[in-house]
Every structure is written in C-alpha cells, then in structure tokens.
Amino acid sequence: MKRFSIFTSLLLTLFASNARDATAEPATFEVDDEHFSMVFEIMHIGYAPVMGMFRKVEGEFVYDEQSRELISGTLSFQSKSVFTNHEKRDSHLTSKDFLNSSKYPDITFTVTHYKATGKSTGVVTGDLNMLGQTKPVELDVTLNKAAEYPIGHEDYTLGISAKATLKRSDWGMTYGLDPALVGDEVKLRFGFEAVKDSGWF
Numbered sequence: 001m002k003r004f005s006i007f008t009s010l011l012l013t014l015f016a017s018n019a020r021d022a023t024a025e026p027a028t029f030e031v032d033d034e035h036f037s038m039v040f041e042i043m044h045i046g047y048a049p050v051m052g053m054f055r056k057v058e059g060e061f062v063y064d065e066q067s068r069e070l071i072s073g074t075l076s077f078q079s080k081s082v083f084t085n086h087e088k089r090d091s092h093l094t095s096k097d098f099l100n101s102s103k104y105p106d107i108t109f110t111v112t113h114y115k116a117t118g119k120s121t122g123v124v125t126g127d128l129n130m131l132g133q134t135k136p137v138e139l140d141v142t143l144n145k146a147a148e149y150p151i152g153h154e155d156y157t158l159g160i161s162a163k164a165t166l167k168r169s170d171w172g173m174t175y176g177l178d179p180a181l182v183g184d185e186v187k188l189r190f191g192f193e194a195v196k197d198s199g200w201f
Contacts, residue, residue, distance in 0.1 A: 026064040026071050029158055029194035033057055036192040038077070042168075043183035052084035052093075054107075061111060061194070063158075065146065070114035070124065077107040079130075097175040104131050112136070120144075124162070130171045139164045139190070149195075156196040164188045 036057055041049045054077040061073025080101040082093050094101040106129075113125040124139040144159040167184045169177060176182030 026062050026069070028060055028062050028197040030197060031057065031059040031061075031075065032157075032193045032195055037190070038192075039189045041187040041189075042185070045181050046183075049187075050084060050089075052082060052090075054078065054081050055083050056081035059109075068116050068122075070111060070122075073111035073124075073126075075109045079105055079107050098173060100131060109137065128166070128171075131173060133171045135166075135170050137164055137166055153195065155198065158194045158196075160190070160192055160194065162188075162190040 033056075037053065038057065039051055039053050041051050044050045056078040057075060059073065059075035062071040063069070063073075064071065079099040080094050082090055082099060082101075084090055084093070093099055096103075099107075108129045109126050110129070111124060111126045114122055115125075116122045120143040122141050122143075124141050126137055126139070127134045128137040139162045141160060141162045144161055146158050147156070149155055149157045165185060165187050168174075168186050169184050177184055
C-alpha cells in the first residue's frame with residue numbers, strides 16, 4: 001500500500017509538471033534601462049571610427065521561451081540623448097544634418113519577425129523608424145543567460161546581445177557623404193537585460 005502511494009505521488013507530480021509545460025504562455029519582458037548599452041560606430045573621413053551611444057532608451061517584448069517565439073517587441077531611443085563624448089559633435093548630431101531631434105525626438109525599432117538559428121541565437125527582423133521614414137533592419141541576436149537574478153530585484157531575467165549594420169542614407173541622412181567626410185555604414189551593438197513581468201499588481 002505504501003509503495004502504491006509513493007508511485008501515485010510520483011505520477012501526480014509528473015502530470016502536474018507536464019500540465020504546467022503544456023499551458024506555458026508567452027511572457028512580457030521589460031528592458032532594464034540601467035543595464036542597457038547600445039553602441040554605434042561610424043568612420044570619420046576614413047581615418048578612424050567614431051563611437052557613440054544613446055543614453056535614454058525604453059522597451060519591452062513578448063517572448064515564449066518554450067516555443068522560442070518572439071511575439072512582439074519595441075525599442076525606443078531618445079535621439080537627443082546621443083553621446084559621443086564631445087559636446088560640439090553631439091550638438092551637431094542632434095541638428096537637421098543628422099538626427100533632427102527637434103522634429104523627430106524618437107528612434108523606434110518594432111519587431112516583425114524572429115527566426116531561431118541555433119540553441120541560443122536567432123535573427124530578429126523589425127522596422128526601424130528614423131527621420132520619419134521606416135525601413136526593415138535585421139539584428140543578429142544571442143541569448144546569453146536566462147535565470148532568476150542573483151541580487152537586487154531577484155526576478156527572472158534574460159541577458160541579450162545583438163548586432164546589426166545599416167546605411168544611414170537609407171533614411172535620408174546624407175550629410176557628409178559627398179565628399180566622404182562621414183561614413184554611410186553604421187555598425188550597431190546592443191547588450192541588455194530584460195526583466196520578466198510577474199503579472200502582479
């Protein structure tokens with residue numbers, strides 16, 4: 001009788017575990033702006049790359065870890081928060097020659113598709129809206145870690161790296177291309193943590 005009771009308990013535990021897996025649902029993850037870095041790199045007169053970043057960003061995405069499906073997502077950068085460690089250059093970057101921040105305060109990336117390419121890698125396709133124009137962009141993405149945070153908030157967190165290359169002229173940003181003072185190709189690298197929404201209010 002005791003052996004039957006243990007066997008029944010094991011079956012119930014296994015059934016409950018399978019039921020949880022079968023009913024797993026997509027979850028919302030919010031980008032932690034305290035642990036977000038986005039670096040851009042662009043050549044200056046062919047001599048050396050200038051590197052910079054955007055210091056103010058927000059975003060979230062809906063992801064199903066079980067099916068590895070990225071349902072939706074957005075990232076929004078404040079164009080005026082551009083920083084290259086040079087005040088005069090930063091002011092020029094926010095002018096009409098480049099980001100035109102007074103007219104277009106936000107740069108937004110909206111997810112349209114995701115394709116897994118490996119156990120922890122994939123390609124995210126999305127629409128990048130900049131200077132009033134929307135163009136498709138592909139990001140190569142790596143999931144570095146998925147676990148409960150060991151300190152601080154202790155919530156379930158994803159750690160993500162991503163990279164992409166685009167041409168600024170595709171969005172009508174042509175200042176400095178002729179003559180070749182500022183490069184057209186822009187390399188982007190992202191690194192951020194995203195915290196799972198617990199669903200509690």
